[in-house]
Amino acid sequence: MKKLYEKKPILFAVLWIIVYCVLTIPIRGEQGDESPWMLAALAAIAAGSAAFIWKNGLAEYYGLNGWSKHARACLYFLPIFFLSTGNLWGGFGLEYSGMAQVCATLSMLLIGFVEEVLFRGFLFKALLEKDGPKPAIIISAITFGIGHIVNLLAGQASLETVGQVVFAVAWGFLFTFAYYKGGSLWPCIVVHGLVDVFSKYNVESVTADWIYIGATILIALVYCPYLARQKTAENHLAARR
Numbered sequence: 001m002k003k004l005y006e007k008k009p010i011l012f013a014v015l016w017i018i019v020y021c022v023l024t025i026p027i028r029g030e031q032g033d034e035s036p037w038m039l040a041a042l043a044a045i046a047a048g049s050a051a052f053i054w055k056n057g058l059a060e061y062y063g064l065n066g067w068s069k070h071a072r073a074c075l076y077f078l079p080i081f082f083l084s085t086g087n088l089w090g091g092f093g094l095e096y097s098g099m100a101q102v103c104a105t106l107s108m109l110l111i112g113f114v115e116e117v118l119f120r121g122f123l124f125k126a127l128l129e130k131d132g133p134k135p136a137i138i139i140s141a142i143t144f145g146i147g148h149i150v151n152l153l154a155g156q157a158s159l160e161t162v163g164q165v166v167f168a169v170a171w172g173f174l175f176t177f178a179y180y181k182g183g184s185l186w187p188c189i190v191v192h193g194l195v196d197v198f199s200k201y202n203v204e205s206v207t208a209d210w211i212y213i214g215a216t217i218l219i220a221l222v223y224c225p226y227l228a229r230q231k232t233a234e235n236h237l238a239a240r241r
Helices: 002-007 009-030 036-055 075-083 099-131 133-154 158-182 186-198 206-228
Strands: none
Touching (some): 009 036, 009 099, 075 158, 075 186, 075 206, 099 158, 099 186
16 A cells, blocks of 8 residues: 555545545435434544554645644635534434444544545545645545545435535635645545534534525635735645655
């Protein structure tokens, strides 16, 4: 695995993303996010990716060795923390009960970690070294958004998926800019986890959902250009060891 990582880091990242999709899509489609099997699959992916990073001394390289030192210049990431509450704008309510809610909550937290490590960590950093910041940011963000089309395979309605893809592309740009300029993956992991967790504690509201999508796109259009102008962290992550 390390040899593949060193010789073909983009392929390495893509293979991790494929494994993630192959393991979780069938479970999500057949058993749902509340399934203990979903939790087990996500825990395995999270543990495997984390073990690889720490075993090979890559925590600093991927910005996992601490919180951002550039939080002030990034407005303390308040725009994305504000958006993390969006799933609650339609009201608060439990999607499941008992252990099912616990499993769903833990799964959503793990998704925040896994997707940030795979898309922002492995994929974005590989693209950044190969092609530079602009292509890396665009490809990483759009890949993250388009990747949500796979929800169709899990039985999600097509119109809802279109909205989620646009929503996810906006989030992809927000997360990638926050990571690139902030120098730490942890703000992205925390916010991503909160977004997903709150999706299991909300009251379904079509109006609130579309307001959330619109607000995310609007804030992305303002916050990303702001971050792009900040000279905080272009060289913030250590070179690969």
